Amino acid sequence: MSQEILVLCPFGLDAGLLSKAAELLPGRVRAFVPAREQAEAALYGANIIHTLNCGEIVDEAALADLLAEKLKLWGSSIVLAPATIRMRNLMPMLAWKLDAGLTADCTALEMAGSDLVQTRPAFGNSLMASIRSLSRIQMATVRPGLFRPAARPNPKAEIIPESCHIREQRLRHVAFQPFSQGKPLSQAGIIVAGGMGVGSKEGFRKLSVLAEKLGAGLAASRSAVDAGFAPYRCQVGMTGVTVCPRLYIAVGISGAVQHLAGMSGSEKIVAINSDPKAPIFGYADYGIVGDWETVIDQLLKEELS
Amino acid sequence: MNNILVCVKAVPATTSVQVDGQYRLKREGASLQWNIADESALEAALSLKDKDGTVTVVTMGPPKLEAPLQDLLARGCDRVVLITDRLMAGADTRATAGALRAAAKRLGPADLILCGRRAIDGETGQVPGELASALGIPCVSNVEKLEWEKDRLLLHRRLETGVEVLSARGPLVVSVCEYAYSLRLPGILSMRRARGKTVERYSAADLGLTAEQCGLKGSLTKVTAMESKFPGLRNGPKETDPAKGIQALRAMLREVQP
Numbered sequence: 001m002s003q004e005i006l007v008l009c010p011f012g013l014d015a016g017l018l019s020k021a022a023e024l025l026p027g028r029v030r031a032f033v034p035a036r037e038q039a040e041a042a043l044y045g046a047n048i049i050h051t052l053n054c055g056e057i058v059d060e061a062a063l064a065d066l067l068a069e070k071l072k073l074w075g076s077s078i079v080l081a082p083a084t085i086r087m088r089n090l091m092p093m094l095a096w097k098l099d100a101g102l103t104a105d106c107t108a109l110e111m112a113g114s115d116l117v118q119t120r121p122a123f124g125n126s127l128m129a130s131i132r133s134l135s136r137i138q139m140a141t142v143r144p145g146l147f148r149p150a151a152r153p154n155p156k157a158e159i160i161p162e163s164c165h166i167r168e169q170r171l172r173h174v175a176f177q178p179f180s181q182g183k184p185l186s187q188a189g190i191i192v193a194g195g196m197g198v199g200s201k202e203g204f205r206k207l208s209v210l211a212e213k214l215g216a217g218l219a220a221s222r223s224a225v226d227a228g229f230a231p232y233r234c235q236v237g238m239t240g241v242t243v244c245p246r247l248y249i250a251v252g253i254s255g256a257v258q259h260l261a262g263m264s265g266s267e268k269i270v271a272i273n274s275d276p277k278a279p280i281f282g283y284a285d286y287g288i289v290g291d292w293e294t295v296i297d298q299l300l301k302e303e304l305s
Numbered sequence: 306m307n308n309i310l311v312c313v314k315a316v317p318a319t320t321s322v323q324v325d326g327q328y329r330l331k332r333e334g335a336s337l338q339w340n341i342a343d344e345s346a347l348e349a350a351l352s353l354k355d356k357d358g359t360v361t362v363v364t365m366g367p368p369k370l371e372a373p374l375q376d377l378l379a380r381g382c383d384r385v386v387l388i389t390d391r392l393m394a395g396a397d398t399r400a401t402a403g404a405l406r407a408a409a410k411r412l413g414p415a416d417l418i419l420c421g422r423r424a425i426d427g428e429t430g431q432v433p434g435e436l437a438s439a440l441g442i443p444c445v446s447n448v449e450k451l452e453w454e455k456d457r458l459l460l461h462r463r464l465e466t467g468v469e470v471l472s473a474r475g476p477l478v479v480s481v482c483e484y485a486y487s488l489r490l491p492g493i494l495s496m497r498r499a500r501g502k503t504v505e506r507y508s509a510a511d512l513g514l515t516a517e518q519c520g521l522k523g524s525l526t527k528v529t530a531m532e533s534k535f536p537g538l539r540n541g542p543k544e545t546d547p548a549k550g551i552q553a554l555r556a557m558l559r560e561v562q563p
Contacts, residue, residue: 092434101525
């Protein structure tokens, strides 16, 4: 049976994931993207592009229904999606309808014959599990922004416009209140994170200014969140978000196991701490032993000039 | 009137875990606690319930969960159900959702089904969506606040870039964020009401499930290898001169900045 990967990005393209799909099964990649991202999908290796042209979709269950019908026609054998909050809700609904096994938040994918081997961390990052699907259709969500986009221009990609008619509005959109602080952590290339060592809300304000200047995300350890220095959505670790930026700057963070679980996948880790014995230094690529405020103030000054 | 069903999971209380030969979690020795997001869902249910409403709790796990379930009666839940059967061991999210669906059907219609947004052990967050799909109802994930607005529910859902407010009509599944609500303590009134109530136990057969639909056999994913990989020591150089440190940090920032 011929294999095909469907990359589902109805709320926004993950170019890295699409590139990965094109690397796994060259020439057999179907993408489902918002119409505005058609050109980008062709650039990153999609052979067939379904462009979705409709207003805001509120009910992910309704979209899952629609996709389940479409998939019967398309016959894709592998379905991948970025593990964003909305897609992590939609994919389980779709998996149930397709009688498919689904693996969450994978950090590596490879083909073994016709099997997709899905690797994901469990228990924070303490165990890495390799998982295979036992169903005809193999499904996985993949940590967003994990794979680097690699251009594979496909000027002859077939474009198929899709409309969606969602009949019953069981859910209605009422309002959207955007967060004031910069980038979502899961998509940030740089993260500035603070711990108890930062000492106060004012300290975090300083980190927040720096994060904004650097185009970085602002994160916090659990104890800093518990102390009220930063809101819960900034929490990185076992009971918060898991992140894998290119550069993670840990400021005044001691390095509890629970925190390490959420950030040890970062490409580069820099630790700034006045305690030379802080465990975080062991897990960092570079450490600065000293007063965090001196370092941050100096960085801010350089950024401003 | 509202009837709320809350699905909860007991997770190991420690951060060190062990797996058996089939890569299943060794749960026997570990002490268990309710998953933190599920406690949030429980409290959300208790605070949403009105005078005539009920809160029913269902969990799947070993028989020793009877005592912690009994404790939930003392905290104000009306009915507690334990799905327990050796056949259920090793269930993936699909087999779990299948068992929960069967229990939900048997327990009678619920206006709202609440779950935690994910468990700290498996971290998949897939059961709420699979359960919703199995029951043919919508699912809203990552909700940090729920309130009644006449006969509709207002849901505050935390997305990556902000909070989306939705108005929903039941029945539906909602998954609740950890720390959104903190579970109340047992109260004298509810303790009195709980007296005489017992934990209801369902086996696979009680739920009309065959061995093929349960546990490892009923799962559509299979763990084929597992390795401990935490966390790699990097032991990078330590700089004590702030000026030199800043210079190095600057260089690293330049590398990653667009």
